[in-house]
Amino acid sequence: MTTLSDTDPRTIARLLLEAAGQGEVDAQALLGQILLDGQGISRDAALAFTWFGIAARQGHAMALNMLGRCHEHGWGCPPDLEAAARCFQQAAERGLDWGMYNLANLLATGRGVAQDHRQAFALYLRAAELGHAKSMNLVGRYLHEGVLAEPEPQAALEWFRRSAEGGDFRGQFSYALRLLEQDRAEQARHWLERALAGGNLNFLRASRDRLLALPGLDDLALAYHRRAAELGDGSDHESYQALLARQPGSLS
Known part of the structure; x- marks a missing residue:
């Protein structure tokens, strides 16, 4: 039996575009996501922002969350952390765990809102329990x-x-x-x-040197450096080569 996951991404994009144009709110939110990711359709962050906004105005929780992500990172719009926080708040109020998590991240770091660890923890806990x-x-x-x-x-x-x-x-x-x-x-x-x-790359960069300080994990530290070099830029490659030079017996 053929499933949606087996369908060509371009066909999925066409079907979503048709459904979104007919007012299907779930399709509008999904169309925003594939436009943001460039799946089966040309990547267009500004158009993704538009479709997220259309679905969000109808109260779609994930569209509100993704609209917040666009505001947070400047995807298809100028960065606006206060607007991001408002979107995440609305998504969280609709019971969406991702909205709770993203709002908690802003509260924990004091970005776009006053820093509030107690409220951040409460939101993380609510999302975790979900x-x-x-x-x-x-x-x-x-x-x-x-x-x-x-x-x-x-x-x-x-x-x-x-x-x-x-x-x-x-x-x-x-x-x-x-x-x-x-x-x-x-x-x-x-x-x-x-x-x-x-x-992801940010995680690998933050973790690779930490492993070097732990006994018996030199091989994993090397593997983390190698993977970061594969995903990253010249500085990641230099870090990997420098570690190899200090560990001449390690596998490259």
Whole structure:
């Protein structure tokens, strides 16, 4: 049986364009996403912003969230963090976990809104309880670091585990670090490898040198540097080559 995932992306784009033009709000939100990603259609961030806006004005929660992302990052519009926060707030009020997570990120860092860790934590926790893996990792970090109260290492470990199992590469890395503290090296390596497989460039850059400071993980540190070099720019390649020079016996 043929499914939508088996359909040619250009055909999906055409069908979404037709449905969006007929006022189907879900199609409008999805059309904005494929325009933003360039899937089956020419990438056009400004047109994506327009379609997100059309769907958002009808109260579509994910469209509101994505409109906020556009405002946050300047995708198809000038960056406007205050507008982003308003969009995320509306998405969160409609029960969308991604809206809660993105609004919490602004509150935690004081971007576009006054910094408020207590409100950020409450939003992360709400999203985590809905099954949002990235929020689970942030709940774990708040509890592990004792941002709002005394640290709760056992509760933090449980949230890190749930985040890792939920597929968040940062949660996988966080969980691995806690496992290493408990001398559970084999399990930790498993999650570090999973994080490497799914991690983006910013994550790899932030994590690669941290691994160098941990005993017995030189091979994984090298693998993180190598993957960053594959995804990144000249500076990432230089960092990888410098590490290779210090580890002449390592696999390249």
